[in-house]
Every structure is written in C-alpha cells, then in structure tokens.
Amino acid sequence: MPKSPETALENWMDREAAAEQMIPLIGALHRNHGVVTSIHGRRLVHKSALGIVKAHRYARQHSGEELATTDTLALLQALAGLDLGAASIDIAKLVLRHQAAGRPDLDAFLREELAPVIGASASIEPTDVVLYGFGRIGRLLARLLVDHESPNAGLRLRAIVVRKGSDNDIVKRASLLRRDSVHGPFDGTISVDEENSTILANGTLIQVIYSNDPATVDYTAYGIDNAIVVDNTGRWRDFDGLGQHLRAKGVARVLLTAPGKGDMKNIVHGINHESITDADTIVSAASCTTNAITPVLKALNDKFGVVHGHVETVHSYTNDQNLIDNFHKGDRRGRSAALNMVITETGAAKAVAKALPELAGKLTGNAIRVPTPDVSMAILNLTLETETTKDEVNQYLRGLSLNSNLRQQIDYIESPEVVSTDFVGSRRAGVVDGLATISNGKNLVLYVWYDNEFGYSNQVIRVVEHMANAHPRVFPPREA
Known part of the structure; x- marks a missing residue:
C-alpha cells in the first residue's frame, strides 16, 4: 500500500533529524581521533545533513534497501564512547556486519572489530x-x-x-x-x-x-x-x-x-602503489586517463583475460589548447578548443603497461579533445580470452565497486539519464556506465567516465598518503 504524503514527509524528517545528530559525532571523531567515517566509501566528514541522507540512499546498491539512519546513528554514538586512534571506518559495512552477527551487544561488537585502534594514540607525526x-x-x-x-x-x-x-x-x-x-x-x-x-x-x-x-x-x-x-x-x-x-x-x-619518463615508476593507486620503496625518492602518479582505465583493465584481465584492445579517450579540453585558432607547437591543438573536437595523441594506453606489465603490447590508444571543461570518458574496446555477457561483466564490476580493494578506484552506475556533468566531483578514478556496456562473446566495449581533475587529484592524494605512510587503518578491512 503506497505511503501517504504525510507519512512520507514524516519519514524524511526523521531521517534528516538523525543525520543532524550525526554531524557533531562525525566531526568530533575526525577532529579529536583522526577517524574518517564513510558509507560504502562515501566520506561523511564535513557533509551536510542532506549529504548524509543521500549517502544512506547510496547503500541501496549494496543491500537492495536503504540504510536506516537510526542504525548508523546508534553506531556513531557507540564509536564516540570508544578511545580510538586514527582509522578509516565504513559505518555502513559495520552496521551490516553487526546485523549479520545476529545483533549482539553493539559496544562489545565494536570493541572486537576495532580492537587494533582502541586505546592507540591518536596523534601521529604529520x-x-x-x-x-x-x-x-x-x-x-x-x-x-x-x-x-x-x-x-x-x-x-x-x-x-x-x-x-x-x-x-x-x-x-x-x-x-x-x-x-x-x-x-x-x-x-x-x-x-x-x-x-x-x-x-x-x-x-x-x-x-x-x-x-x-x-x-x-x-x-x-x-x-x-x-x-x-x-x-x-x-x-x-x-x-x-x-x-x-x-x-x-x-x-x-x-x-x-606521466614520468624513462625508468620512473608510474603509480596508479590501488594497482601498484605497494611497489614504492623507501629508495624511491621520485615517482609519478601517471595521468588521469591511466588512473581511470588501469583498475578496470586489471579487473577484466584478472577474470576474463585481455587479448588486445583499443582505448579511445573523449577528453575535456585542457589549458595547453588555444581558446581560438592560434599557433601551437602540437598538431591540431592550435585550433579552437571551445569550437572543435580535436584528434590528438595519448600515451595512456602504453602507460597502462607501466603499472600493469601483463598488458604490455596489448593496447593501442587515441584521444579526442571536446568542448567541455571537465569530465572525460574512456571507451575500452577489448577482445577477451573468455566469452562473457553484459550482465556478467556489469555485476562483476558493480561488486568490485562496493566490496573490493579497488573500491576507491572503480565506481559503477546504471542510469539512462547521466551525462558528463553528473560526474564532476567524483572521488573515484573511473565510473563504469553499466547501461552502455556492449558484450558479444569475446568482444567487449566498456564506457568509463572520469573527472579528469578531481578524481585524479584524489588518486594523487592517495599516493602521497602511501609515500608518507599516513593512511589510517581501514575497518572493516577491504576484501581482495
């Protein structure tokens, strides 16, 4: 039976009221303990009440139903009573683990789950x-x-x-x-x-x-x-x-x-950041496109095997292009960026091999600069070793975006209405557009959106955190 307008409004106001109670708890955990809270990877620090409610709705992709704000509020209140050290805590996943455990005592449950950082010093040398x-x-x-x-x-x-x-x-x-x-x-x-x-x-x-x-x-x-x-x-x-x-x-x-030249390590966080050693005083965070496509390519290669493929990047214009026609040392880039689609070169396909050597020699690439200021798209046209279907590929990548150790890199969306501006501000390296996936036996075409500015910047910060050994412990631990 459908809800009445009065009931719907009351439910909304209850969720909003719970989110408002969360804000000081989230802020105090971050400020006093170095604890970063999230819902399935969506950071809650500095979010408004409406932003917190929206993050709860995102949980539908994980469990099929909206995460109850009453559950997350109770968990945050319990966290506030613990003497925590620095940590990255996904409260949605802890709620689900607590429910799966048959709802034992919440305080005892959290003390067991977070034992490594309870009583640990919150202060670290920045x-x-x-x-x-x-x-x-x-x-x-x-x-x-x-x-x-x-x-x-x-x-x-x-x-x-x-x-x-x-x-x-x-x-x-x-x-x-x-x-x-x-x-x-x-x-x-x-x-x-x-x-x-x-x-x-x-x-x-x-x-x-x-x-x-x-x-x-x-x-x-x-x-x-x-x-x-x-x-x-x-x-x-x-x-x-x-x-x-x-x-x-x-x-x-x-x-x-x-992208770094020569033997410099080109790092894509989530793929090869563990290869950075104390002896590496100079490293590269690769390019925005390389960061967007490498995690998806690794995932596909691990499960289906990639024989060969072509990467076509539809990329927003950048500062090195001209607003109107003028001399440029590069081919075609001298033509007006605001008025033209401009074919240009990209080294992203070859650069993938620096982070993912098993794909060396298997990819070609090209780029088209288009008259948008931000957000780009990579079209992966691949031949696989194993036959698959659109549904199998999409469910696999959707699962990785929610539960795997590539969750910070790969996002997934199914919406018939999304366009490039919808991805401005995405913190993931790339977002797979599930409705656009094409699969025919061993031939696969994937469309990956990416905020070539903000998404890439988040990847850079992750690399800096790794270089500084500054990333807090993650709870619950991410699945392989």
Missing part, C-alpha cells in the same frame, strides 16, 4: 607537503589537503611554490582557490596575509613561496622539513629535471602529477 605549481590540479590538491586537515592528520599542507605573476599575485592565487568555475566555491573561509605571504584556509596556514628555480628554495627557513614536493607544473618529467627539488633544503621526496 608529513609536510609542498605543492610546486598551483594550476588546476594544484588547487584541487590544496582543497583536498585542507579538507583532510585535523590535529591527527597524516599530511599537512605547508606551502605552495609559484612564479610571481603580478604585484597582487597572492590575492589572485587565493581568489582562484576560493572560486572555481567547474568545482564551485571553496567550502570554508580563506584569508590572505600579504605582508607574510601566507594564505589561511580553514585554519591551515599555507606559505606562498616565489621561485623560478626549484633547487634554490630553502624550505627549512619556513619550518618545513622532510617534505614531499608534489610537482604540478609538468615542466620536468624525468629524473634529472625533478631531481632539482631534492637539492632544495627540506625536501625528502618528489611526486609528479603527470
């Missing part, structure tokens, strides 16, 4: 992070680092390094951080101290350093030491060029936010 370059990726990394900031955070944004562009350069930099035409306004407050050349963003004090030579910056003069420098400029992509950072005082390691 790693200093410097952003070298402050363009599209640099500013999104700054937003993410500020959003992660707490006394118990493993990463601490200390400085940005840029070339001075004008007398009021720092004011313009702060304004670009505050307002973004694609990703919207900065969530919080920003103030500028021109005399001391600092930007204060939600309590994070960021030193702005002006330099044209990465080797000559003395970071220790600003109290920065053993820092990880994230180079967002793309000016240097080899060991020699990026090695200039290591000659600066206070720098320990370097991460490049572009």
Whole structure:
C-alpha cells in the first residue's frame, strides 16, 4: 500500500533529524581521533545533513534497501564512547556486519572489530607537503589537503611554490582557490596575509613561496622539513629535471602529477602503489586517463583475460589548447578548443603497461579533445580470452565497486539519464556506465567516465598518503 504524503514527509524528517545528530559525532571523531567515517566509501566528514541522507540512499546498491539512519546513528554514538586512534571506518559495512552477527551487544561488537585502534594514540607525526605549481590540479590538491586537515592528520599542507605573476599575485592565487568555475566555491573561509605571504584556509596556514628555480628554495627557513614536493607544473618529467627539488633544503621526496619518463615508476593507486620503496625518492602518479582505465583493465584481465584492445579517450579540453585558432607547437591543438573536437595523441594506453606489465603490447590508444571543461570518458574496446555477457561483466564490476580493494578506484552506475556533468566531483578514478556496456562473446566495449581533475587529484592524494605512510587503518578491512 503506497505511503501517504504525510507519512512520507514524516519519514524524511526523521531521517534528516538523525543525520543532524550525526554531524557533531562525525566531526568530533575526525577532529579529536583522526577517524574518517564513510558509507560504502562515501566520506561523511564535513557533509551536510542532506549529504548524509543521500549517502544512506547510496547503500541501496549494496543491500537492495536503504540504510536506516537510526542504525548508523546508534553506531556513531557507540564509536564516540570508544578511545580510538586514527582509522578509516565504513559505518555502513559495520552496521551490516553487526546485523549479520545476529545483533549482539553493539559496544562489545565494536570493541572486537576495532580492537587494533582502541586505546592507540591518536596523534601521529604529520608529513609536510609542498605543492610546486598551483594550476588546476594544484588547487584541487590544496582543497583536498585542507579538507583532510585535523590535529591527527597524516599530511599537512605547508606551502605552495609559484612564479610571481603580478604585484597582487597572492590575492589572485587565493581568489582562484576560493572560486572555481567547474568545482564551485571553496567550502570554508580563506584569508590572505600579504605582508607574510601566507594564505589561511580553514585554519591551515599555507606559505606562498616565489621561485623560478626549484633547487634554490630553502624550505627549512619556513619550518618545513622532510617534505614531499608534489610537482604540478609538468615542466620536468624525468629524473634529472625533478631531481632539482631534492637539492632544495627540506625536501625528502618528489611526486609528479603527470606521466614520468624513462625508468620512473608510474603509480596508479590501488594497482601498484605497494611497489614504492623507501629508495624511491621520485615517482609519478601517471595521468588521469591511466588512473581511470588501469583498475578496470586489471579487473577484466584478472577474470576474463585481455587479448588486445583499443582505448579511445573523449577528453575535456585542457589549458595547453588555444581558446581560438592560434599557433601551437602540437598538431591540431592550435585550433579552437571551445569550437572543435580535436584528434590528438595519448600515451595512456602504453602507460597502462607501466603499472600493469601483463598488458604490455596489448593496447593501442587515441584521444579526442571536446568542448567541455571537465569530465572525460574512456571507451575500452577489448577482445577477451573468455566469452562473457553484459550482465556478467556489469555485476562483476558493480561488486568490485562496493566490496573490493579497488573500491576507491572503480565506481559503477546504471542510469539512462547521466551525462558528463553528473560526474564532476567524483572521488573515484573511473565510473563504469553499466547501461552502455556492449558484450558479444569475446568482444567487449566498456564506457568509463572520469573527472579528469578531481578524481585524479584524489588518486594523487592517495599516493602521497602511501609515500608518507599516513593512511589510517581501514575497518572493516577491504576484501581482495
């Protein structure tokens, strides 16, 4: 029997009221204990009541029914009573585990599940992070680092390094951080101290350093030491060029936010980040496209085997293209980005092999730049070793997006209405569009959306956390 309008409104208000009670609990766990809470990977920290309710609705994809806010509120209240150390806790999964266990005493259940971090020290020594370059990726990394900031955070944004562009350069930099035409306004407050050349963003004090030579910056003069420098400029992509950072005082390691050349390790978090050793002082986070397609390709290769394939990327235009026709050193990129689809090259298909050697020589690739400012799509046209069906592939990838250790990389959606702007702000490396999947025996075509700015930036942060050994323990542990 359908609900009456009055009943539907009452149920909504009950859920919203429960979500409002969660907000201070979520904030205190993050601020005082370094605990990041989520619902099936959807972070709850700094979310509004409506955002929390929406995250609960996402749980339908996992269990077929909406997660009850009364259950998650009770669990959060119980968590608040525990002396926890830093951790990443999926409260939806804990609720389901608690229910599957026959609803034993909640406090006793949590003490058993979270035993490794109960009574553990919440305080850890943070790693200093410097952003070298402050363009599209640099500013999104700054937003993410500020959003992660707490006394118990493993990463601490200390400085940005840029070339001075004008007398009021720092004011313009702060304004670009505050307002973004694609990703919207900065969530919080920003103030500028021109005399001391600092930007204060939600309590994070960021030193702005002006330099044209990465080797000559003395970071220790600003109290920065053993820092990880994230180079967002793309000016240097080899060991020699990026090695200039290591000659600066206070720098320990370097991460490049572009494909690295030569023998440099190209890291796709979730695939080969464990290959980073203490001896690796310079590594690359590969490209946005490589990060989007490699996890999906690994998943498909593991289950069905990939004989060969072609990757066609429909990519939003980027800053290296011209707004109107003008000279460009690259072929075709001189033509107006806002008016044309532009065929261009991409090294993403070959770069996959650097993170996933078993696919070496099996992929070709090309790219079409299109007149959109953000969100791209990769079309994977594959020949498989094993025959399969559309439903089998979709259910497999949907399951990985919810329960596997690739959950941070692969997302899945089935909707006849989604278009590119619906994926602005996605934190996953790529989102499989299940309704677009085509399967015919051993021939498979997959469509993977990805926010080539924000999704990639989240992957970069994950690599930085791994380099700094700063990622909190995950509960419940992710399945293989």
